[in-house]
Amino acid sequence: MTRVRCVLGMLGTDVHTKGIRTLARHFRDAGIEVVYLGEHNTPEGFAAATAAEDADIVGLSFSTASYLYYVEELMKAMASVGLADVPVMVGGLIHTDDEPTLRGLGVAGIFGPGSTTESILDFVFSITGRNSVH
Known part of the structure; x- marks a missing residue:
């Protein structure tokens, strides 16, 4: 079974990276291949990187x-x-009032304050139809 390939990053001028860098480490520990784009990405650049990296999830x-x-x-x-x-x-920092709008835009998973690493990992493996390779 192939590993899940995930592109992680931030868009715009958001620079608070501690959470996503921590998540990237947890993903790697769980057997997910992480392509970390960092901050200051444009939507077009992020989409191009997702295509180039043949990502399973963003x-x-x-x-x-x-x-x-x-x-x-x-x-x-x-x-x-x-x-x-x-x-x-x-x-x-996703406001619960915005979740319906995000879902309407096509977002598959929303993880606001208080979300656990386990719930995020469960989501990733469930939506990609794969299990951890560990």
């Missing part, structure tokens, strides 16, 4: 209120390069 982290704008732009960019079927999950 993970975004936000600590600013601009996530609705950036998620919408990313979903458009991914669709324009034929990646509308790649699941996208978002995490960080």
Whole structure:
């Protein structure tokens, strides 16, 4: 069985990376292949990297209120390069009132404050149809 390949990163000017860097380490420990793009990405660049890396899933982290704008732009960019079927999950400071809007944009997984690593890993393995290789 092949490993899950996940592209992780941040869009725009958000620079609070501790959470996503920690998640990347937990993903690697669970057998997920992580492509970490870091911060200051554009939606178009993120979509291009997702295509180039042949990712199974995308993970975004936000600590600013601009996530609705950036998620919408990313979903458009991914669709324009034929990646509308790649699941996208978002995490960080996500307001529960915005969850329906995010779902409407096509976001498959939403992990706000208080989400556990286990719940995120369960989601990744469930939505990709794969199990940890460990």
